[in-house]
Amino acid sequence: MxxxxxxxxxxxxxxLQDRLKNTSHEWQAPDQSSLDITNKSAISYYFDKFQPDVVVNAAAYTAVDKAESEKDIAYLVNTVAAGYLGSQCKKAAIPLIHISTDYVFDGKMTIPYKVGDETNPQSVYGTTKLAGEKAVQTALAEHIIIRTSWVFSEYGNNFVKTMLRLANVHPVLKVVGDQYGCPTYAGDLADAILQMIIQIQSGHKSWGTYHYCSDQATSWHGFAQVIFDEANQQGGIENIPQIRLINTDEYPTIAKRPLYSVLDCRLIAHEWNIKMPYWRKSLTQVLSILEYGNANNK
Ligand SMILES: NC(=O)c1ccc[n+]([C@@H]2O[C@H](COP(=O)([O-])OP(=O)(O)OC[C@H]3O[C@@H](n4cnc5c(N)ncnc54)[C@H](OP(=O)(O)O)[C@@H]3O)[C@@H](O)[C@H]2O)c1
Structure with a gap:
């Protein structure tokens, strides 16, 4: 493929790139400077040049708080450009795998969200991502939308790296304990996507929307505790901070987050035979890759 x-x-x-290197797929993963998905003609040019058999849209405007004051750019990337990719895939008669978010929900439920549960995003980011789902659904039937949550990895900016960085400078960290979700390792999601691509190659066609997150819900406070427990066990951290539990109202953010955004992943397990690994196991791997004192530099 x-x-x-x-x-x-x-x-x-x-x-995805790390894993694609170990497959027989031909692949390209341009960054924003090589393919800006808000540029319709650039997408068309890229398709003509590379002739993909499947597209994974891992591009998004993900700055949740900043999106509140940058509505136009968030909408352009998360909604309009998702539609451009959908239309181009439709034209090329190839499927699109598009990534969405738990922030399409308002967080008022207390049991895991199923795919068909009512959406009600509370932020510009969530609103533009939900509109992006609709743009993809409208553009082509041959789509897979994967809603995921609390993504961490050895790359970029994420909660794990933020905690490790803050531990170097603060002996006490106050972490929100009344927001619940499922941390998800981007590498596990990448593995799941590649498994789906193999099945698409052999003719499997369960198009539609799915939830994928790692197994076992926690709070940000619970996540932080495990990060430091694991880091301590690996012996790579000099300063283990004290983690103090606070509530959301003690840590006001510009964008509103859902209090509960645990996703029910049974549909993707059933339709695509995908397993949800326990995030703690993946966290252990990520911590062993990261240099703790330098956690912001990858
Ligand atoms: N991170 C989370 O906690 C989380 C939670 C739920 C769902 N998701 C979803 O999961 C997917 C992957 O997230 P992630 O954590 O990998 O996000 P990420 O690390 O922020 O990566 C997003 C990438 O999109 C690129 N991008 C932004 N605008 C673009 C444009 N116009 N054209 C091309 N590329 C563009 C960014 O480029 P630059 O590097 O140049 O900025 C960045 O490399 C996204 O759909 C996101 O909404 C993420």
């Missing part, structure tokens, strides 16, 4: 990954420099984009 000829696989085109957009947003090649993001967490998911880089994890």
């Amino acid at each position: 000829r696989v085109l990954v957009t947003g090649g420099n993001g967490q998911l984009g880089r994890c």
Whole structure:
């Protein structure tokens, strides 16, 4: 298969590249400077040149708080450009795998969200991502939309790296304990996407929207505790901070986050035979890759 990954420099984009290197697929994963997905003619040119058999859209405007004051650019990248990719895939008669988010939900439920549960995004980011899902659905039937949550990896910016960086300068960290979700390793999501691509290659066609996140829900506070437990066990961290639990109202953010965004992943398990690994195991791997004192530099 000829696989085109957009947003090649993001967490998911880089994890996909690491895994694609070990496959027989031909692939390209241009970063934003090589393929800006908001540029319709650039997409068309790239398709003509590379002739992909499948596209994974890992590009997104992901700055959740900044999006509140940059609505236009968030909408352009997360909604309009998702539609451009969908239309171009439709024209080329190839499927599009598009990534979305748990932030399409308002977080008022107390049991894991199923794919068909009512969406009600609370932020510009969530609103533009939900509109992006609709743009993809409208553009072509041959799509897979994967909603995921709390993505971390050895690359880019994420909660794990932020915690490790802050531990170097603060003996006490206050972390929100009343928001619940599932941390997801971008590498595990990349593995799941590649498994789906293999099945698409052999004719599997369960198009539609799915949830994928790592197994076992936690709070940001619980996640932080495990990060430092694991880092401590690996012996690579000099300063283990004290983690103090606070509530969301003690840590006001510009964008509103759902209090509960645990995703029910049974549909993707059933339709695509995908397994959800426990995030703690993946976290151990990521920590062993990261140099703790330098956690922001990858
Ligand atoms: N991160 C999370 O916690 C999280 C949670 C739920 C869902 N998701 C979804 O998961 C997917 C992957 O997220 P991620 O964590 O890998 O995000 P990420 O690390 O922020 O990567 C996104 C990539 O998209 C690129 N990009 C932005 N605008 C672009 C444009 N106009 N054209 C081409 N590329 C563009 C960025 O380029 P630059 O590197 O140049 O900025 C960046 O490399 C996204 O759809 C996101 O919405 C993420």
